[in-house]
Amino acid sequence: MKYIISFIVLISLNSLSAQNVVFVVIDGARYTETFGDNSFTYIPKMGQLASQGSYLDNIHNEHITKTKNGIPALWTGSWDGSYQINYEGNNTQATYSPSIFEYFRKQKNAEASQCFYTLKYIPSVWLQSFHTEYGPDYWPTLVSSGNTDSDVLQSALDVIENHHPQLLWVYLADVDSEGHSGNWNSYTSSIETADDIVNTLWTTIQNDPIYKDNTTIFVTNDHGRHDDQHGGFQGHGCSCDGCQQIMFLAIGPDIKENYISHTHHELADAAVTASYILDVDPEYATGELISEIFKSGANSNNELENESNNHPQILINGNKIEIRLQQPAMISLEIYDIMGQKMEDFTDIKYHKEFFTFDLTKNYSRRIYIAHLKYSNSIYSEKIYIN
Ligand SMILES: [Zn+2]
Numbered sequence: 521m522k523y524i525i526s527f528i529v530l531i532s533l534n535s536l537s538a539q540n541v542v543f544v545v546i547d548g549a550r551y552t553e554t555f556g557d558n559s560f561t562y563i564p565k566m567g568q569l570a571s572q573g574s575y576l577d578n579i580h581n582e583h584i585t586k587t588k589n590g591i592p593a594l595w596t597g598s599w600d601g602s603y604q605i606n607y608e609g610n611n612t613q614a615t616y617s618p619s620i621f622e623y624f625r626k627q628k629n630a631e632a633s634q635c636f637y638t639l640k641y642i643p644s645v646w647l648q649s650f651h652t653e654y655g656p657d658y659w660p661t662l663v664s665s666g667n668t669d670s671d672v673l674q675s676a677l678d679v680i681e682n683h684h685p686q687l688l689w690v691y692l693a694d695v696d697s698e699g700h701s702g703n704w705n706s707y708t709s710s711i712e713t714a715d716d717i718v719n720t721l722w723t724t725i726q727n728d729p730i731y732k733d734n735t736t737i738f739v740t741n742d743h744g745r746h747d748d749q750h751g752g753f754q755g756h757g758c759s760c761d762g763c764q765q766i767m768f769l770a771i772g773p774d775i776k777e778n779y780i781s782h783t784h785h786e787l788a789d790a791a792v793t794a795s796y797i798l799d800v801d802p803e804y805a806t807g808e809l810i811s812e813i814f815k816s817g818a819n820s821n822n823e824l825e826n827e828s829n830n831h832p833q834i835l836i837n838g839n840k841i842e843i844r845l846q847q848p849a850m851i852s853l854e855i856y857d858i859m860g861q862k863m864e865d866f867t868d869i870k871y872h873k874e875f876f877t878f879d880l881t882k883n884y885s886r887r888i889y890i891a892h893l894k895y896s897n898s899i900y901s902e903k904i905y906i907n
């Protein structure tokens with residue numbers, strides 16, 4: 521098994537409360553019309569918002585640059601794909617792997633009112649999984665109504681006002697359909713509309729006492745559109761860079777401000793990263809955590825806030841876990857999985873030291889674990905990522 525250096529978000533033992541996630545998908549906006557344009561011609565508002573968060577300039581859909589493939593990959597964090605199914609009289613598709621909605625609802629025991637999916641009216645919407653461990657009991661509450669992205673915004677605002685779900689997925693379809701129309705002006709103006717929508721959502725979040733300061737917004741695409749050498753903005757679906765490169769913007773309390781990541785990422789990484797914020801384990805996902813966009817020591821609670829600059833460090837290095845303290849102390853360390861099951865127990869420490877290293881011995885088949893560290897009179901709990 522391979523382990524990598526983990527990135528750590530500091531959270532307190534008493535408040536492992538996860539944060540809210542609003543995940544916005546702008547279908548088929550080409551990167552050259554979004555963050556690939558340094559003057560943000562069509563996304564002036566997101567261009568401004570970017571200073572409050574992080575964006576990636578090297579994330580791609582490296583598989584199939586079509587919506588019916590990209591959306592399931594965004595939901596599931598994998599490219600396991602989907603299959604045709606007749607469900608309640610409609611021919612549609614369902615994913616093989618569980619979706620982030622299912623992971624969230626099952627692992628957090630979350631009511632349907634905590635998990636929404638808003639999109640325009642579609643008679644036979646695509647389905648999440650029938651996975652034996654997850655499935656329809658854990659699907660999101662669907663709001664499929666209206667005809668335009670502005671209608672979808674209205675649905676999303678209503679959902680926020682009435683339910684404040686912990687996970688809200690907003691799917692905007694107009695950019696792709698306007699792109700297919702071949703009319704450049706309507707294509708770019710639909711991007712401007714999506715830009716406004718993201719800004720309205722973020723402003724709403726920041727002005728909402730329930731969401732403010734504990735909600736992260738992600739904005740991304742399922743695919744781009746052909747670059748001009750491969751057919752131009754009217755179409756998509758090939759492996760040209762225009763089709764593959766997508767945008768990814770994240771803003772939230774634990775996300776670095778004014779940061780651009782050049783690290784290579786793939787579309788499926790988005791669901792894994794959103795799961796991380798929700799404190800759930802996307803156990804069948806194959807994507808990777810977009811770790812570099814997180815602040816170190818973010819989200820510290822009241823007691824720990826003052827210590828946030830000298831908190832202990834917990835690093836995964838090879839098959840070892842390393843603990844560094846500011847002051848020598850005796851420690852006890854326990855590793856739990858996200859479901860609360862204890863994985864390892866290093867409680868029998870006899871040394872008063874600043875640096876400890878332990879061998880990880882168990883089969884770490886999940887990705888996200890919690891390290892509980894006790895030292896001096898402090899209790900410390902951090903999410904660790906083991907790949
Ligand atoms: Zn399309």
Ligand SMILES: [Zn+2]
Pocket residue numbers: 745746747750756757758759760761762763
């Ligand atoms: Zn292409």
